[in-house]
Amino acid sequence: MIESAVIVLGQAVAALLVSPFIVGLIRKVKARLQCRRGAGVIQPYYDLLKLFRKDVVVSTNTSWIFTATPYILFASTLMASLLVPIFLSKVPLNFAGDVITVVYLLALGTFFLMLAGLDAGSAFGGMGSSREAIVASLTEPAMILSIFAVGLTAGSTNLSTIVHKTALLQDIVTDPPPHLMAFVALFIVTLAETGRVPVDNPATHLELTMIHEAMVLEYSGRYLALVEWASALKLLLFLTLLSNIFAPWGIATEAEPARMALGVLVWLAKVSGLAVVIGVIESMFAKLRLFRVTDLLGVAFILSLLAVVFFYILRV
C-alpha cells in the first residue's frame, strides 16, 4: 500500500518536473537549427516561476468557469499521467483507468479549456475553441484505432498490461508492420493533440493561425502558468506513451528501487530523443493551413486502420 503510494507520488513528481524540460529542449533544438544559441533548456522553469508570482488579470465578462478551468485542466492532465507507465511497467493505479480513460481525461481538460476560450467573449477565444474542436475530432478516431491496434497485441487496452507484456516479450502476438503503422499514426496524433507544427504553432501569436494559443489568450499569471504546465505535461504524456508502448525496453518490470532508477534514466533518454525529433520536424516543416490538416490526420487514420487490418491478416 505504502509502496504503491510512493510509486504514484514518484510518477507525479517525475512527470511534473520533467515536462518543462521537454518544452525547453524542443525550443533549444529549434534555436540551434535556426543557428541561434537560444535560451537554456531550463528557461521554461523560470517562465513558470515568473508566471506563478505575477498578478492575474481577469476579464469582467468571465464566470467561475474561467477561474476553475486552469485547476481542472491541470488536475485532469496530472491524473492522466498517473495512469501511464513511466518508469515502472505495472502502474499501481492501472485498475483505475486504461488508455481510453487517458484519452477521455485529456478530453475533460480540453472541454473546459474550450469553455474558457468562449468565456471572455473575445472573438479570438471562440476561434481557438472552434478550431480546437475540429482538430480534436479529426485526431480522435485515429487515436482510438491506433490504440486498438497496439492493444490487440496484448489482448487488452490496459496500459500496464500492454507495456509489461511488450517489455518482457511475453505472450504477445505482434508483427512489425502493424506496430510501425500504429506508431506513425500515433506520432501524427501527438503532433496534432499537443499543438505542434505542422498542425498548430506554439510560438505564434498571429491571430489568424493560432489554435491553442488563441484559446488561452485571456489567461495571465498563475492561471497561465497552470495552463502552460498542463500543456507541457500533456506533451510529455504523449511522448511517454509513444516510447513506452512501442519500445518499453529498459522500463522496470519489478518494483525494485535500482531498476526503477534505471527506468527513469532510460525514460528520460527516450522522451528526450522524441523531443529532439519533434524539434527537427518543427524546423523542417511549415504550418499547414487549417483545412489542410484534414489530409495529414486522414493519413493517420488510414494508417491506424491498416494497422488493425494487417494485424488480423498477418495472423491468418
Next chain:
Amino acid sequence: MIQLFLLIALVGYGLGIFLPLLAHRRPHVQNILAHGAALLGAVGGVVVGAMGLAAEGPYVFSLPSTLPLLRYAIRLDPLSAFFVLVISLVGVAVSVFAVGYVREFYGRHSIGALGALYNAFLLSMTLVVLADDGFFFLVVWEIMSLVSYFLVVTEHEKAEVRYAGFFYLIMTHVGTAFIIVTYLVFYQQAGSFSFEAFRNPSEPLPQGLRSVAFVASLIGFGTKAGIVPLHVWLPYAHPAAPSHVSALMSGVMIKTAIYGMVRVYFDFLGGEFPWWWGFVVLTVGAVSALLGVMYALMEHDLKSLLAYHSVENIGIILMGIGAGMIFQSYGLTQLAALGLLAGLYHTVNHAMFKGLLFLGAGSLLYATHTRNMEEYGGLIRKMPWTAFFFLVGAVSIAALPPSNGFVSEWLTFQSLFLSFQIPDLLVKMMLPIGAAMLALTGVLALACFAKAFGISFLAMPRSAHARNAREVPVAMRVGMAGLAVVCVLLGVAPMVVVPVIDRVTAPLIGVSIADKVLAEGGLALMPMGVGSAAISTPVLGLLLALLVPVAWLMAVVIGGKLRKRFYKTWGCGITLKPRMEYTATGFAQPIKQVFSTIYRPTVKLETELLEESRYFAKRMHFETHIEPVFQKYLYDPVVRSLNAVADRLRVVQAGSLQLYLSYIFVTLLILLLWVR
C-alpha cells in the same frame, strides 16, 4: 407488496387523468392536482421497478376482456422492471419540474388537458413495458403514440408545431404497422397473442420468418427510437412539445423502443441469431450515432440540438446491443452479456442526462422565451443553478470521466475491442471501425456541448431576452437537481448499477457476469478478469477532487497569495460588444467545412452597396443552410408518388351516395364468394 405499489402507480396516474379535468378554469389547482398525482404514480412506479428487479420470479397478472384476442395481461420480469424504474425515475423529476414550468401556459392553454394528457402519457409508457400480450401491447403502444401526438401539438396555433405533429403522427403509424407485422409473424406460429406463446411457440419459426420478424421489428421500433434514416420526425416533434414533455419523449419514450427490440431479439427469438442481425444493428447504431451528432452540431435551436443528440445516443445504445448480438451468435455468451449490459447502462444514463438537459433547455425557454442559442449568452450569471445543472448534463453526455456517460461508453468501447475473440476474420476486422466511429461521435458530442454550454451560458448576453433573464422557480430547479444527482451517482457508483443490470441481462443471455466485471472489491469495472482493461470511476472522481485543491495549493505555495485584477476583455482597441462574440454558427463552421460532403451546405450572401461609395455596404444578408439529405432524397419522392397515386384514385370518390352503396354491395358479394 408489488400489487399494492403497482396499484398506487396506476391509481396515481389514473387520478391525474381525471382530477385536473374537474377543476375547470382554475389552472393553479389543475397544475397541482395533475402533477401531484403524476408524482404519486411515478413514486409508485419507482418502487415497483425496484421490487421487480429484486424479486425472485416474475410477477404476473391478467384480466380477461370482452374483445376477442385481447387480454389485459401484465408481467413484471427484470427487463420490464428495469424500464419501469427508468420511466418512473425520470417521471418523478419531470413531474416536480412541471409544477413550475406549466405556469408558462396559464391562460394560453388548458392546464387540465395538458395535465391529463401528461398523466396518460406516463401511464401508457409504463403499461407498454409491462404488457404481456401482443394485442394489449399494441393498444397501449398506440395510446402512447396518440397521447404524445396531442402533447406535441399543445401549441397548435403555430403552423410549424402542426407540421411537426402531422409528421410525427404519420411516422409513428408507419412504425406501428411494422410492429404489427412482427407480431403477426409470431402469432401465425404461436396461435395466440400472449407473449408466453411468442416465447415458446408449439413449433419453432423457420429461419426465413425469423428474419422477417427481425427486420420488421427493427424498422417498427427503430422508427420510434429514431434510427437513421427513420429519425427525420424526431428533430421536429421533440422540440415542438412543451419542454417537460420533450424531456419525457426524448429521455424515456424512445427507450420503450429499445425495450421492444431487446424483448423481441433476446426473449421472443431466444437470443439465437445469424451474425448479420447483430451486424445490421451495430451498423445502424454507428451510422445513427455519427449522423445524429453531426446534425446536432449544425443546430442552433437548443431543443432541436438535443433531439438530434437523442438520435446519437440511441445509436450508441444500439452499438452495445448489436455487439452483444454478434457475440451471442458466435456463442460468446459472457461478451454478449457485456455488450447488452453496455447498451442498457447507456439507456438509463441517456434517460437521465437527456431528461436533465431538456429540463435545462426548458428553463432557458422559460426565462428567455426563445430557443435560439444565438440570442442567449451570459446566462451563467443570471441563472447559476440552471447553468450548473446543465453543465452536469453536458459533461455526462460528452462522456467525460468520471460521469455516467463515460462508464457506459467505455463499456461499449470494451465490447467492440474484445471483438478480437470472434472467430470470423471479416467480422472482427469490421468492429474496430465501429469503435473509430464511436470515438468520432464522442468527440463531436464534446464539441457540440462546448458550443451549447459556451454560447448559451458564457460571455456577454447577446439579446435583450438574455439580459432580462431571471433564475427559474424552485420547483424547476429541484426537478433538475434530482436528475443531476442521479447522473452523478450513476457515474461514481457503477458497482451498484452493474449488478442491477446484470439481473436483467442474466435471464436473457443465460450467464451472470456481475461478479466477473466487478473487481478490486467492487471499486473497478474489469470486464475480462485480471490484467484486462479496467476503470474505476470512484477512484478517478476522488483523485480528481483531490488534485484540484492540490493544484490550488501548489499555486499558492509557489506564487504566494493570489492578487487578482478585473478588467474588460481586450477588443483590439474598441469596446467589445456582444455582436463581436463568436456565434454558434461560427463555432461549428470549421466542422461544416471539413464534413461538407455530408452537410452539402449552401450559402447565400447578398450585399447592397452604398450609392455614394462602392466601398461601403449599406446592408448585407447572409443565409446558410445544410441540405436535409434524407428528406430530399428519401421522403420527398415517396410523398410525391403517394400524392400522384392518390390523385389517380380520386376518380372512385365521386361523392355520390349511390355509388358508395354499390361499392359496399360489390365488396360484400366478393367476400361472400371468397368464403363460400
